[in-house]
Amino acid sequence: MKDLKATKTFNASSELLDGNAAVRGDKVAVYCGQEKITYKSLLKNVNRFANVLEALGVKPTERVMIVLPDSPMFVYAFLGSIKYGAWPVPVNTMLKEDDYQYMLDNSDARVLVTEQDSKAASVRTTQFCYKLLSGHGLESLMDSSSDEANAYPSGRDDIAFWLYSSGSTGRPKGVPHRHIDMIHSADNYGKKVICVSEHDVCFSVSKLFFAYGLGNGLHIPFRHGASTVLLPTPPSPESVMETVATFKPTIFFGVPTQYNSVLKRMDDSTVDSFKSVRVCASAGEALPPEIFRKWKEETGLEILDGIGSTEALHIFISNMPGDIRPGTSGRVVPGYEAKIVDDSGNEVEEGEAGQLVIRGESVTKGYWQRPEDNNEKFLDGGWFKTGDMYTQESGYFTYQGRGDDMLKVGGIWVSPVEIENVLIQHKAVNEAAVVGHEVEGLSKAFGYISLNEGYVDRSGHDGLTDEILNFVSERLPKYKWLRGIYLVEELPKTATGKIQRFRLRK
Known part of the structure; x- marks a missing residue:
């Protein structure tokens, strides 16, 4: 090259x-x-x-x-x-x-x-x-x-x-x-993680106007002579499965919400649609281990979960083929660096939660005409503060939530993602979000959940919320127990499918 x-x-x-x-x-x-x-x-x-x-x-x-x-x-x-x-x-x-x-x-x-x-x-x-x-x-x-x-x-x-x-x-x-940013992303994540070649056909459920979708559907396939499949309409589970069955992509890109939606519509007649796929990738929000498990059980395919951002253009930490730890975002993608720091900018001990900062060729040099944001986010030495809280053990990074999503209960930091990953294991739970509300001046964890179709008619019964609360309590230490649960029709999300926990805190 x-x-x-x-x-x-x-x-x-x-x-x-x-x-x-x-x-x-x-x-x-x-x-x-x-x-x-x-x-x-x-x-x-x-x-x-x-x-x-x-x-x-x-x-x-x-x-x-x-x-x-x-x-x-x-x-x-x-x-x-x-x-x-x-x-x-x-x-x-x-x-x-x-x-x-x-x-x-x-x-x-x-x-x-x-x-x-x-x-x-x-x-x-x-x-x-x-x-x-x-x-x-x-x-x-x-x-x-x-x-x-x-x-x-x-x-x-x-x-x-x-x-x-x-x-x-x-x-x-x-x-x-x-100009270099798309090429850097495609040469590193595209080639060194998912190994794209001219023989691949890529299909991204995330749209081209998103940074993630732009890489999936444009610069990664074109950089390596592959083909891309574009879906002009909103990506309903049915249209996604139909597109996969028609065009037989070899690489499938989604986000956790979309994987979950497709799983719930999948049956014996549609599961074979994914036989052409060799790689499934996910980003946008941390992939719950339960969705990873169910997807592999139904399709035989493992999902490579990772994290990227608009500022970095695409994924900079990812699980890799043959090197997957469900529940983590994986390892640093070649061509990038990452570390976890405290509020003073010092690296934290392994296993301790802190702010994720990254560095790499495709990271933007700054926001357009936003000097205050640039001073806050872009650090000396080319480091960018992502706003995400992470832990790292043995080189594997685990998402703990956005900086303002973390809960401090009894003086101990609690990750909402950890509790959410337990909630989603319950058969009645479709999606879950955990936030902190003050009770007598102290922060306590509360869950917001939407129910799977077969359980919506039970939403008015206290017995179901008690059952879910007990389910969580049996699987987590006491300081991570939920104080209560609210049942909602749908969780608030950004256009990319990320849950907006801050709207639930209001």
């Missing part, structure tokens, strides 16, 4: 596509419904989109906001913008007009690429902004554009694109990423 640091001109779009178009141009790069897009066709359409931006007079480094479902057009707009030198900004398709207004203004977007019926399309911007509507004119503009384009002469450390953080506790933050 060539020395990436010695390369003066480095455009991530060209790095991902040019070699594939030359070597395997007729191979299908993207499957989406009835569409099959070869690498040669993909490159041509990426070039056409780049030329549309040029014809509009868009300047390099100006922002191109993308509000599109997973589709070939998303890929054309994203990689076409990078090739031209503009900065694509893919954002969540499930937001409200107010959110799009904020992001369009915050990014000072010059172009919005979306669909006519999206909420983003009706937003009035404070700056001049072209609106390119997929299905209503954009395709015609591309058809009339040349399918050849020169790549903008960017450097490996130049900004290539933005993402937005989930904003679960405030306004989302712009997260710029460089």
Whole structure:
């Protein structure tokens, strides 16, 4: 492999596509419904989109906001913008007009690429902004554009694109990423952990506008000449299983909530759908050991749980094939470093809980125009404070919760995740979250749970909550017992499926 640091001109779009178009141009790069897009066709359409931006007079480094479902057009707009030198900004398709207004203004977007019926399309911007509507004119503009384009002469450390953080506790933050970041992630997690090759077909239930989904469905497969399967619609358990049965992916990416949902819909006629899959990966939130066990029992496949972030672009700690410890996030991915520190920044003893900080080539250099957050999160020496609490033993990292999720009961730190993992083992429990509430001025642990279908009609009976409380008490030391349980229809979550415990503390 060539020395990436010695390369003066480095455009991530060209790095991902040019070699594939030359070597395997007729191979299908993207499957989406009835569409099959070869690498040669993909490159041509990426070039056409780049030329549309040029014809509009868009300047390099100006922002191109993308509000599109997973589709070939998303890929054309994203990689076409990078090739031209503009900065694509893919954002969540499930937001409200107010959110799009904020992001369009915050990014000072010059172009919005979306669909006519999206909420983003009706937003009035404070700056001049072209609106390119997929299905209503954009395709015609591309058809009339040349399918050849020169790549903008960017450097490996130049900004290539933005993402937005989930904003679960405030306004989302712009997260710029460089041209090298996608390549670093794909070469390390993609090649050294899940061993992607040109023979693989990748399917990600998480969408492309998420950092996790972007890696799963775009830069990891394209970096290694593999194929990707895109699902434009929301990923219901039924549509996920149908997609797996139709396209027979070899690598399946999900999050714990989605694995759990698919498990509950799986039967003898659908379990065979996963026979083509050789690797299952999970991120977004810690995978409960019970879901790992049930998935392996039903499909014969082990799930590689890991942790990543928007700031790091993809997964930086992961379980590995042949080296899996259920209930942990695994070991540090090659190309990254991680350590656990106390509030003063000193490394803690093995087995002691502390804040997880990481370092690696794909970690952003800072949020867009957020100096206070940058001072708090980005530490000396290139370290980034993730906000997650972890323990580490023998090189294996175990998630304990977000920093503000940890409970201190009787002067002892308690991980909500540990109690949740016990709760989910009960046959009646679908999902669980544990938070602290004050009782007589002291913090006590309370559980919020949603029930499995067969138990919803028992939700009004105190006997069920008592049964679940006893179930927990029999399996944990007394200081980790729950003071009470609340039954809810659904737990509050972010768009990525992470449980928002802070909303339950209110």
